[in-house]
Amino acid sequence: MSIVSTVQPDLRRSKINWQKVLVIFLFAVVPLFLLILFTYIPFGKMIQFSFHNMSYTKDKGFVGFDNYLKIFTKPEYVDAMLLSLYYMAGAVVQLALALFFASVLSLERLRGSGIYKAVLFFPFLVNGIAIGYIFKYFFTHGFVLDTVLQAIGIPLEKLPYWLRDQSVNNWSLVFTSVWKYCGQNMVLFIGAIASIDPTLYEAATIDGANRWQQFKAIILPGIKTVFMLNLILSITGSLSAFEPAYVVGSMGANGTATFFIKIHQMAHVSQKVGQACAMAMVLMALILLFTVLQRLFFRYVMKDSESTFNAKANKAKALW
């Protein structure tokens, strides 16, 4: 009896295991094959190309780090990289706005909050190219934005040319980017806030905490992970900003060419594929660097504040 019972499950298990392995293998092999074919092999090729002087049809051979050196010796590329600072500043504003909307929509029992969420999220669903065309008209001198500003009493002569003046045009482009991605960040925040235990608010209210205190003590720590994720995504997104400058800024004209646009021009207009690959590698390295820096920042700076808090608490305990 005992023999039978031990053998049977074993048999069954080995049979199921074999099926499982087959199924797992079959399901995994297709996506893995696609992933390797369309991501890792091209990526390897990109690394290889970045050391070659080549166009689409001709490879003039290995040139070592020449392509990389050219990026850092030409001031126009460094300028293009510095343009990301505009988008990073925009990312901070964007996160603050998204957090504000998310908290208000989660904390207050607003009538029709679903509609507000939908309205704020909608821009993210619109195609980036379409947004570009919308904002091109929006910023044209004397068109949408200027009409609105005139209606509140600012004369047209005092308004800048939003896309022509190089002192404001990059801010205009950053605005379109914030407009598009704010809703997406907000929805992620709302999701995170929804996962916080609602009884905490209740308890806080009973203790007499106001909205700001609730936000600081309950929401902010509760969504820390999602906040970090959003921050990293926004900052890395700023480094590779493309659509606003390409569509609204007429393909990066008038000092709006971001590093990504420079890569596009290098590869598709000048057809220097090797050089473009090197630029793409540099961009990737920058994004990695910023991601790591942010993680380190959160791990040590934030931890520091926590540990000083703990130290203070210990001190207090000791004193007690």
Next chain:
Amino acid sequence: MKKILSLVLAVCLMLGLASFASAEETLPTFDQIVLGENTDLTAKIHFAYHRTDIADKLNGYVEAFRQIYPNVEIEYELITDYAENALMRVGNTDWTIMGIPTVQKDELSKYFVPLGSLETLSGLYNFMSSWSFDGVCYGIPSTGNANGVLYNKRIFAEAGVTELPKTPDEFIAALKAVKEKTDAIPLYTNYAAGWTMGAWDAYIGVAATGKDTYMNQELAHAKDPFADQGNGTGPYAVYKILYDATAEGLIEDDYTTTDWEGCKPMLNNGQIASMVLGSWAFTQMRDAEGGEHPEDVGYMAFPISIDGKQYAPAGGDYNFAINVQASYEEKLASMYYLKWLTHESGFAYSEGGVPIDKSGEYPDLYAAFDGIDMLSDADSLPGEETLLNEMNAESELNFNAGGNTKVQEIIEHAFNHDKTFDEIMADWNAAWSDAQAALNVEVK
């Protein structure tokens, strides 16, 4: 297996015989074709072409042709992504006539019927050299384009410009007069579309130097090609017009938000006085939706004179060619149809192009081109076919190859006063000579 092999063999033999048979009846050359002969010709022609916008017009041509050759059936296949599609199908038998895609010149005889010797045909027709190899022509251009400047006749008249400007100074003076005396934008740049600004590159060869060899043979070897020639000619003079017009406030107010579709009726209605674009743009401006004064749209040569003479760059559009694998009757019928298209149909005229037939008169739009020599760029020298491309890529200036950014920058610097024109041209010269050094190009 044996069966298949023998079948293949049989087919090969038959094909061989067929080609042998047709080779016996030699085709006349294109210049020997006389319309109205051989009217009992029976054939079916499949015509692959890219002009999806004028399907009705093309069918109209077919009907008119069948008045003379009732037994010739012609079917147009209009293809949107023509360049790629045709390139893939060029070796097939499913077409009889097509516009020549970008094949290698030494492969022309593999795909297309020879139309005659370059020497004979170029005496009769314009722009024949572009698809010829070893002195034999394989294609005849559908129509030709010339490059000049679009302008509004009424606005120029209102501004008191009675004679068309022939030099950069005269042109700038005319634009100033337009600004003073009318409400029109003197020079519309079409900055935002990009490629419309790249159109300026078309003038640095023939129009600026009067030499048909400049663009494809000299530019790559030239020492400091963008330096001031001192006499209002050369590439320097071309771009200087744009810089000066911008610096003097003679272009549109908010250049970063120009609108290509919107500019068409604006030129037509006199809100824009001039635009620098090829002649293909003329019919678009004239027939623009919302344009109420098609008669005001004019075309003039680019305002640069070399020793008192103006030159206009011109070149052929897509070339028609006949499938070498077609039957003898199909080839002959195709010859007659192409002859009719280029001589009788008025195709070039209705497209606002330069007629291919040298005896043909130029359409009205080129009235201002009287006394102006039209030249098409000579081919690059043997062994240097790709040199200009390489120089373009290495210098990142990309003349006539998508280098729109550099032309846009001229406007930006002129408007912001942060760089003089000479500084810009010095940068270009430096980029050009660096590229020459990198590619070991002999500087002449």
